[in-house]
Amino acid sequence: MTEAGEVLDRRFWNGKKILLTGHTGFKGAWMTMLLRRLGARVAGVSLEAENPSLFEQAGLAKRIEAHHVADLRDLKQIQAIVDAERPEIVIHLAAQSLVRFAYRFPAVTFDTNVMGTVNLFEALRAQKSVQTVLTTTTDKVYHNQELGRHFIESDRLGGHDPYSASKAATEAVIAAYRASYQQPNGVISLVARAGNIVGGGDWAHDRLIPDAVRAAFSHTPLSVRSPSSTRPWQFVLDALVGYLMLIETGARQKQIIADPNDAAYNFGPLPDQPSAAVSEVCSWIAEIWPERFSWNVVAANSAMKESKLLQLDSRKAVDVLGWQPRMSSREAVIESISWYKAVHSGSDPYELCQQQIEHRLAPVRTSI
Numbered sequence: 001m002t003e004a005g006e007v008l009d010r011r012f013w014n015g016k017k018i019l020l021t022g023h024t025g026f027k028g029a030w031m032t033m034l035l036r037r038l039g040a041r042v043a044g045v046s047l048e049a050e051n052p053s054l055f056e057q058a059g060l061a062k063r064i065e066a067h068h069v070a071d072l073r074d075l076k077q078i079q080a081i082v083d084a085e086r087p088e089i090v091i092h093l094a095a096q097s098l099v100r101f102a103y104r105f106p107a108v109t110f111d112t113n114v115m116g117t118v119n120l121f122e123a124l125r126a127q128k129s130v131q132t133v134l135t136t137t138t139d140k141v142y143h144n145q146e147l148g149r150h151f152i153e154s155d156r157l158g159g160h161d162p163y164s165a166s167k168a169a170t171e172a173v174i175a176a177y178r179a180s181y182q183q184p185n186g187v188i189s190l191v192a193r194a195g196n197i198v199g200g201g202d203w204a205h206d207r208l209i210p211d212a213v214r215a216a217f218s219h220t221p222l223s224v225r226s227p228s229s230t231r232p233w234q235f236v237l238d239a240l241v242g243y244l245m246l247i248e249t250g251a252r253q254k255q256i257i258a259d260p261n262d263a264a265y266n267f268g269p270l271p272d273q274p275s276a277a278v279s280e281v282c283s284w285i286a287e288i289w290p291e292r293f294s295w296n297v298v299a300a301n302s303a304m305k306e307s308k309l310l311q312l313d314s315r316k317a318v319d320v321l322g323w324q325p326r327m328s329s330r331e332a333v334i335e336s337i338s339w340y341k342a343v344h345s346g347s348d349p350y351e352l353c354q355q356q357i358e359h360r361l362a363p364v365r366t367s368i
């Protein structure tokens with residue numbers, strides 16, 4: 001047996017000062033725990049945690065160095081936090097992240113996602129401590145003509161719906177700040193575009209896994225609008241480990257991302273783990289939770305158009321970063337549902353997350 005080495009270098013992360021936006025959200029809570037496990041010092045800035053939330057369930061307010069409740073739309077508040085924290089690395093996850101909410105409230109979505117990013121980057125502009133910034137946008141950032149092929153990073157950006165457009169506009173903001181202020185000062189600014197992330201502790205509305213869990217808990221069939229829509233489902237820790245590998249690589253080997261047009265990376269299932277339709281995901285959940293979960297198809301709201309087919313080509317992350325997702329979409333869904341079932345039967349949410357994190361950080365053992 002050989003050891004392929006750990007996926008992340010704990011010496012790089014140990015003691016690093018991180019500013020994490022969106023730490024009270026689903027991915028932010030997981031990211032907080034992952035970074036703490038690596039020994040990083042994490043200051044979070046977000047709106048109040050929703051109820052319920054993984055942040056509350058895992059008791060993260062007391063496990064993080066600083067828990068700032070502030071609105072990214074308020075430059076003064078954000079500036080004060082950045083100046084107080086003096087971070088070395090900034091991970092920007094905060095956003096209005098829901099597609100259907102964005103249809104109802106486009107102005108709030110653009111304000112949060114676009115101007116929120118402008119405010120954060122403006123606050124960082126004067127801060128000499130900052131070396132690397134990573135912002136997450138989304139797989140929905142691509143101009144999607146449903147051509148049936150996987151998107152690569154150099155594809156044209158654009159969005160038909162407010163959420164996708166707000167994230168494409170966010171990327172324009174990132175590119176302008178990178179070229180005008182960050183690159184001339186040696187600051188690395190990276191972008192991670194991930195697919196549909198699944199994992200325990202997501203309680204957002206209008207997302208398949210949390211909607212399915214709520215339906216199962218209340219013994220009601222889940223109403224599915226678009227059973228044939230296909231998405232790159234992936235496990236939360238596979239994506240987040242990829243984000244940290246990107247930061248590590250960016251910090252160490254600046255030449256890899258010397259081209260400012262080359263600072264975006266897709267993180268999705270690999271070609272031999274194809275995207276899956278919503279109906280397939282529902283059948284996986286029904287398989288492992290037959291006593292509680294069932295589903296039926298209802299008419300979709302034609303005014304709220306969502307892409308039918310979304311597939312990411314993640315070969316760049318594999319080739320340049322050495323990143324590999326460890327779970328197929330099916331395994332990711334099963335792992336997620338198992339988390340909710342375990343918490344429902346009394347397991348400690350924080351401990352469950354710690355076990356999954358330790359498992360994901362463990363070296364891959366391969367036979368030769």
Ligand SMILES: NC(=O)c1ccc[n+]([C@@H]2O[C@H](COP(=O)([O-])OP(=O)(O)OC[C@H]3O[C@@H](n4cnc5c(N)ncnc54)[C@H](O)[C@@H]3O)[C@@H](O)[C@H]2O)c1
Nearest residue numbers: 022024025026027046047071072093094095097138196197
């Ligand atoms: N979950 C997914 O499947 C997925 C997929 C691709 C990309 N993303 C992106 O990843 C990021 C995190 O996603 P998530 O699922 O954790 O989202 P989430 O909705 O669970 O969390 C959003 C976080 O942003 C914070 N936030 C929202 N508005 C804010 C404001 N005005 N000021 C300060 N903080 C604010 C919230 O308080 C929360 O902490 C988002 O940028 C999202 O668009 C998510």
